Every structure is written in C-alpha cells, then in structure tokens.
Amino acid sequence: MFFDGRQQSGLPETDYDLIIVGAGPAGITLALELESLGLRIALLESGGQEYDDDAQRLNEGRIEGNDDEYDLQFSRLRWLGGTSNHWGGHCAPLDSIDFERSPGGGLSGWPFGRTELEPYYKKAHDYCELGAYRYNAAELVYGDTSGFLLHDNDKVETTVIRQSPPTRFGEKYSDRLEQSANIHVWFWTNVITVRSDDSGEWAETRTLNGVNRRFKGKAVVLAAGAIENTRIVLFSNQQGGTRLGDEGGLLGKCYMDHPSAGAGFIHFNRPVGDLVYWSDSSAHADEGVPLHFVLRLTEAEIAKRNLLNFQYYLVPFADVPQKVRDRWRAAKTGVTSLKNVAKRLLGRDIPVIGTPRTFSDDYCDFIANADAIAAVQAERIFAQPGHKRVLLRFESEERPHRTNFVALDPSERDALGMPRPVLHWATAEDDLAAIRETVQVFGNIVGAAGIGRVQLEDHDDDPYWGTTTAWHQLGCMRMAESPTSGVVDANCRLHGSNAIYVASGAVFPTSGRANPTLTIVALTLRLADHLSERMQG
C-alpha cells in the first residue's frame, strides 16, 4: 500500500515489525522477500513515485579529491526504485578470490566464502531478470571459442557479464508493492536518525513540508546506499552521543568504487575479425539475456602477483584521419542524394527534413560526391577486414583505504537540517601502480601469444589516469565479525545495536571487480533469511 508521508493525518500507526529505509533494489527486494511472512513492513522512501527536484537536492554533498565527472547529487537517485532508475544493468557475482584474501593495511576481508552467497546469487537472478545463473564463457558460446582473443589458460581467461534489462526496481515491482496489504510504502519520508534500545529499534523521520514521525520496529534495515546509510548513522551517533558501529573508528571509512579508464591498447600483428568482446557483437545471449565478454587474469595469477582484481573490456579503436572522415561524410551525402533521385524517378515520397529539396539539388549533390562514393567503395573492397587496434578499458578493484571516507559536513546542512555528506576520495598511488602492472602482465601474455603488442596509455595523461568511476559507491560500513574491525557483523547487523541492519554495498569489506548490484541483492536475500529466522524465532 502507498502512503504520502507529507499528510498530517489519516495515516496508519507507525509501529511495525520491520522498518526498511530506502526503496531501491535492496529495500524493495527485502520487503518483497519478507512479505509472505505476514510481517508488517514499513518501506520508507525519501522521494515519490517519480523524480522530484526538491527530494533529489537532498543528495547534494561535497567531494574532496576525485571530483572529476562525479557528483553526489546525481550519482544517487531519490524516488521509488532508487539508483536502479539509472542503473546500467551489468551483473556478475564476486569472484572466489575476493572472499579469500584480506586487503592488507590491517583490515579484514569478507567473513565468509563465496559458497555462502551462491544460493542467494541464484535467487538474485530472478529479481534482476538475468535468466540462468551461468557465467562460464566457454559454455555460453557452446564450446566454440573461436571468438576468444586468447585461449583460457593458467594466466588469462574470458569471462561473462550478464545484462539485466536493466531492471528498474520501482517500475517493475510497483504494482506488487501497492497491492500488498502488509507492505506500507511511505513516500516523501526521510530518515534523520536511528536508535536502538531495550524498547525496540527506532527511526526518526522528517518530510520536506515539516512533518516529523517516529517509527518503531523489531528491526530497522538501512537500505539507502553507502553514503546515505553512513550519513544517517554518523548523524545518529552525533545526536545521541552513541558510537553505533564505530567502536573500531571505521564508520564511514574505506569508501571504494571501481576506477575505470583506458589502460592501454593492443596493437595486433594483423587485423582481427569479429570477436566476442566487441560491444556491437549482437549474437551473444543466453535465454534472451544479452552477454558481455571481458578478459581478466585468472585468480591464480592475480594471487601470485598480488594484483588488484580487474576486468578488461575490449573496445575496437579507430584512428581515422579527418580527411577520411570527410570522405565518408561526403559519400553518405552522395548515396542519400542518389536514393532521393531514384525515389523521385519512381514517384515515391521523400520525407522533408529542414529545407525542401528539388530533383536538381539531389542530382547535383550526387554528382558532386560521386568520387567520394567510388573511393569509399574501393576502400571496402580492398581493405583488410577487422581491427588493428583495440582499447583495453579496465574496471578495477579499489583497495579499502582509511583515507577514503565519508564524513558529515560541519558547516552545510540540507533542507531537513541534516549535515550534508563530504566524500574524501582519491585513487591511491599503489592502486594505480597495480593497475599499470596488470597492463604490463597483460602485455606479456599478448606478446607470448604472438598476436601483437600492448601499449600502455600515457600515465601522465589525466583523462585516462585521473580515472573515471563506475559510480559504484561501496564500503564505509565494512563487514567484520569483530566490532573493532568493522561496522556491521557477518549478518549485516550494526555493531552495538540490537537490530539495526544494513542492506547495501556499504557493507562490502573489499570491492572485487564485478559490478556490485547483483551482490547487493544477494546479500539482501541472505539478510532476509536471517531476519525471517529472527522474527519467527
């Protein structure tokens, strides 16, 4: 059922079994998963059913460090469906190695192995509309690996990323949420603070028109994304004089993203034809789910060299001189004019775009560009097909560093009176060095295979090595068994609380290379099992 939290009256009691903060992929998944238990669930959403300027402005914040092409206001979205409303849809599970090794720097890794998440990954496929849980690249091309650049071996392998439609969780699950008798979606309802005491778990809320409410539950789940979850707990601690999740001084620390940029180029010895990696390759799908293929080092090789986990997208790259581009454009104009001449002769309609054209306009354009048409056709006949150069675009793990963190802005507050967040984030030098090393390792593999050479992107060229980001906001509430090593425990319960939980990429102790949404949904499903036992027990 849907409610408008801005109304002063006529709304249900705010005493629930479960309070979920944020109606994005995690919040919606959790609510739907627990619906069948008959629990009374409040799903608190900051925005409405559509985009709203005033709600979105609550996301404003400051970035210290990597602020190129990044902003806090629009990297996250505040309406039903949350950030899935601009999600790209790439999905893959984390790799075993991500769970097995600790990140160094005195920090712990995941408190469980990948097998723990396997059943939840499978189930998460349904929520994200991903078809079968299959990621073996060779199996997905039915053993025909002729489209692989390199045969899988002990150093390198081709792997798969599955493409969600992408699922817009708001649109997709809106009807179910609205029709549900025991899920109450409270729109325009912003959580300011949370509290845990002997009487229960509490969430204080405020709307932009000034309506304050206090929600009480047997459990509260923060599912508002890494930065907002962190902000809520930091502000709760500041207001209440508590240290929820902060016994080890790690609340807000170890923010991570997936740095992404051009790592280098492969220059092939001879043109390479159609490989599975080209993004315009349309033939690859599994049960209707499109597949993307990427190259990566094997886990054994990554472990041996202590490198970051990463993946390479291969992007065909053309250096076409302006003269050639002009010729292509001229040829296109000439061909269009020729078609128009033919249509006129056959008495067919010609759509008018801009100024109406006459027969002589088209005829003369065709004549003027006839040489370009001939030249381009000759190029097509005599040129060798395929690509001589591809860009290696990496998406890499980022190690957790305490120096990358989210804090409360001491001077700026939002319209609700909450301190705005400040994100301190800079890609560490040792991470960049590790990324460069992976390119050299990859260059060695390409050279040994005798297919070409690898040229690194210019390190001093900021557009590449300044690194862009995938807008994957992770960390800040890292998971660890011990309250001094992390912010939440292995069940995602905030250390120091009775039953305040976190369902978000915030809990990732390490980021791996995979796009995180699938893992966030899988962790949420695992949390749903835990809450189900707890509520029924």
Add this chain to the structure above:
Amino acid sequence: MKLRRRHLLLTGGATVGLGVLGYGGSVAVCSTSKTVTAKMIRPLFVAIGDILEPEIIGRAWLSRIGTRALHTRIHQRTDLLAATLIPDPAQRRAELSDVIRRDFARDETEVVENWVVSEAEAIIAGAWVS
C-alpha cells in the same frame, strides 16, 4: 738553467704528440670494439620489421641504459648471439620471433615509451639506432 728554445719546442711537441696518440689510439680501439659488436649484431636487424616503433623504443631504451650496458646485454644474451649465426634470414627471423615470445612468456619485458617490449626487442632496437 737557461731554458732553450729547442727544449721548449721538443717538450711541447712531445706533449701534443702523446695526447694525439693517446686520443687516436683510444678512438681506434673503441671504434674497433664497436665495429666488431656492430658487425656481430647486424644479422639481428632482420627482426626490426617485427618491432613496432623500433626507432622510438631503441632511442628511449638506449638513453636509459647507455651504450656500454647495451653491449653487455648483447653479450649476455646467448640466444640472440646464437641467432646471429643462422645464415638464412627467414629462419633467423623466425628464431628471433621465438626468442622474443620466450621473453614475454618469462616476463623478461620492460615498458619503454609506454610499449611493453621484450628485452630482446629492446636490445635489437637499441642496437639498430646506436
């Protein structure tokens, strides 16, 4: 003692002569050694066509390590020296291609001007531009 003009001329002449001899001798010895090395490695240049941007790589690598180190590296690479003895250029080129691939497989590579090159490639390109 009175310095005679003849003594002065003799001493000056001897000094200049010794200098010329020393410098000339050194140049001769060094150029002979360089020539010997250059002659020895010339057969490697059959692989130049297989190296991308050999001039850029050769100059950058040479300026990084210096000519002396280049000669040392050449003499340390018995596989390269063995390849120089293959009389047939096509066979020699194929052998060098294998040597280069083995370098890559053993991670014996360097990054020169942003190119990931095998040590053998760097040596050949360096020798080619020297």
